Amino acid sequence: MLTIQDYQEIIKQKIADQNFDHAPIELYEPITYTMSLGGKRLRPTLTIMTCDIFGGKIEEAVNAALGLETFHNFTLLHDDIMDKAPIRRGEPTVYMKWDANRAILSGDTMMVFAYDYLLNSPKDLLFDLFTVFNKVGKEVCEGQQYDMNFETAEQVSIDEYLEMIKLKTAVLIGGSMHVGAIIARADSEQCKLTYDFGENIGMAFQLQDDLLDAFGDTSIFGKLTGGDIRTNKKTYLYLKALELASQEDRKRLIDLYSILDEDNDEKVKEVLALFNKYKISQLTRDLMEDYYSKAMIHLKEIQLSKDKEQILISLADSLMMRNS
Amino acid sequence: MLTIQDYQEIIKQKIADQNFDHAPIELYEPITYTMSLGGKRLRPTLTIMTCDIFGGKIEEAVNAALGLETFHNFTLLHDDIMDKAPIRRGEPTVYMKWDANRAILSGDTMMVFAYDYLLNSPKDLLFDLFTVFNKVGKEVCEGQQYDMNFETAEQVSIDEYLEMIKLKTAVLIGGSMHVGAIIARADSEQCKLTYDFGENIGMAFQLQDDLLDAFGDTSIFGKLTGGDIRTNKKTYLYLKALELASQEDRKRLIDLYSILDEDNDEKVKEVLALFNKYKISQLTRDLMEDYYSKAMIHLKEIQLSKDKEQILISLADSLMMRNS
Known part of the structure; x- marks a missing residue:
């Protein structure tokens, strides 16, 4: 293989x-x-x-x-x-x-x-x-x-x-x-399960992208960290923080996401602090794990040999763990 | 049929x-x-x-x-x-x-x-x-x-x-x-000949479009007459006029085609007068006829029955004669 x-x-x-x-x-x-x-x-x-x-x-x-x-x-x-x-x-x-x-x-x-x-x-x-x-x-x-x-x-x-x-x-x-x-x-059942595996891994992949955009190392990730925050992009991280935040923090977050200055490093810092306060990073990882688990259920149903299954698991793992 | x-x-x-x-x-x-x-x-x-x-x-x-x-x-x-x-x-x-x-x-x-x-x-x-x-x-x-x-x-x-x-x-x-x-x-030979017929009719079709844009009746054609002239579009009409014009007319045409004002009706009139002076309308029709003739040669080679051939000829004629 x-x-x-x-x-x-x-x-x-x-x-x-x-x-x-x-x-x-x-x-x-x-x-x-x-x-x-x-x-x-x-x-x-x-x-x-x-x-x-x-x-x-x-x-x-x-x-x-x-x-x-x-x-x-x-x-x-x-x-x-x-x-x-x-x-x-x-x-x-x-x-x-x-x-x-x-x-x-x-x-x-x-x-x-x-x-x-x-x-x-x-x-x-x-x-x-x-x-x-x-x-x-x-x-x-x-x-x-x-x-x-x-x-x-x-x-x-x-x-x-x-x-x-x-x-x-x-x-x-x-x-x-x-x-x-x-x-x-x-066969068509295997094709469907393969698609479902891929779609679930794809969800985890995108959530990891959102995480890296906020918390990644710019030199590795290749994009400016905090890009989504700077452009007020309503990612899972932001939406989850809004959901969990106290009334005061929620108002502050909404205010911060009305700032249009993309060079505002203080804003990025403050948003990240709020994300950290509400453990958004971990909650995003949890959601990624949910999708990963669903992917694994589909994978088992395909009934591949162990070595082939392992390649797909390695792939999924590498996408979950990636830092770029 | x-x-x-x-x-x-x-x-x-x-x-x-x-x-x-x-x-x-x-x-x-x-x-x-x-x-x-x-x-x-x-x-x-x-x-x-x-x-x-x-x-x-x-x-x-x-x-x-x-x-x-x-x-x-x-x-x-x-x-x-x-x-x-x-x-x-x-x-x-x-x-x-x-x-x-x-x-x-x-x-x-x-x-x-x-x-x-x-x-x-x-x-x-x-x-x-x-x-x-x-x-x-x-x-x-x-x-x-x-x-x-x-x-x-x-x-x-x-x-x-x-x-x-x-x-x-x-x-x-x-x-x-x-x-x-x-x-x-x-069969593939018939397909090829049909394509060639269509491509040649398509050339005549576009030249007719260029003609209508300059000389058509706005109320029928549905576009503002002289649109190509107003936007300085280098159509066949313009390029042919440039080729045939005296040095003085050529210079004037180039000058007119440097005007950026799309509402300049005087410009349109003057360009059309130059087109008329050099019989551009007729020369464009001549080129259309060339493409039409080529199309007809391909059509004969397809060897359709007369009634079917006639439908394609009618189609070609209607595209050549159209005023909209």
Whole structure:
């Protein structure tokens, strides 16, 4: 059996082999740039790993894997325009480096590429693969819309927030594994359980992201710590703190989240102190554990051999424990 | 055999039957709005007409047809952001009515819907259909990029302009017919000839659009006459005039095309006078005739029965003669 790093290496090599050196350069240059920015390549790694675990051929899944990574990168590219984000993976975002028009259009083109990669999968599976991919595609858009809605919403419930991160992040993690299982010709029950495993791990993954944004080490995480706090993002951490805080602290938290100055370090410190006061970090970890446990129940139901099960457990553990 | 109007009615009914009434409303409202703005529904009409002419079942092609219309509307939605266009089909554009973010994201979602409609085609044809669709999708994006490049380019050649409108418009017209032929299980040579017919008709179609923009009757065409002149768009009309004009007229034309005031009616009048002086309208019609003739050569090679051939000729004629 290969290790997670082995799968990741296969994907990294495959991405490095792609050539977007077409005309017009104004369209394709941002695509080359975006695809080479790196990152964990989590989604495509999951696709080929899942395919391998179910006894499929990695080479039959690698194009679909690339399609999922291309789709993911396309969503980041467009999200960065909508969120006016200046930096992605330590480099200027496409919209900042060039302009919004090129970011819109190169993103659109990447989406076509995503479908084109996926098309290079076994022909008899295309209907099933595109069905999963389209469902995920719509849900990711819905998630992004909810995320934008929440920016200006007076109140967001914890359930609404969890539904948003499910749509925006978890379904694509689940979908990436689902695609791998389909290509390995796992039966439909196994495919469903694999998706459910992935979706639950995806929820834990996003909550860990929220935790790292608040409490992570900037030099490791690669993003400015407290970014979500600085931009008043209503994450689980904030919503949970609001729920538990005394009337006074709650009012203070709401006041702090009305400050628009992103350079206000004192605000970040004060919010973190309130988070600590109400043990938000631990409560977030508890919720992550809930999702992890659900994922493990689905995993057992798949009834894989112990060594294969162990790879998925290692993967889940590494996503739970990650510091970047 | 059905008439062009019959095919169009089938499509209009199919579009009216769609329901985008999902949550979040912020995402789906602009999709409902865009899809119900109307228009000629040319591309999907071509798809089912072509399918029918080749003896296929219209009901097998109608979803793919809807996919092509949805894709086309998605490109218009995103183009309107990039072009800062305030009006589309007499109504505010999505980006003006709501905002750029909702226009970006609802456009992205429409693209997924386009693929999802196309997926509801005969399963054994999915690979061929998606191959055509993806090729067209990339080319349309490339065409839009060239179109944007030309806005700021000092010089654009006539060949470059024709290549741009081929990518931006003609390939989707050809592709819409190609898809219909595939679903009717026409052989690959017939499919290719059908595409070539459509691409050439598509070129004539776009040139007619350019002509109508300059010389059309606003009340019929539905756009402000002279819009391309007002925005200094380097169309075939302008580029041909530049080529033929005396040194003095050429200089004047270039000067006129440096004016940024879109409300300058005097400018429009003077440009039209120069176009008339150099018989640009007739020369554009001549070029349209060239494309029409090429289309007819491809049509003969398909070797359809006379009555079926006649439907495609009628269609081509109606696109050549249209005043809106």
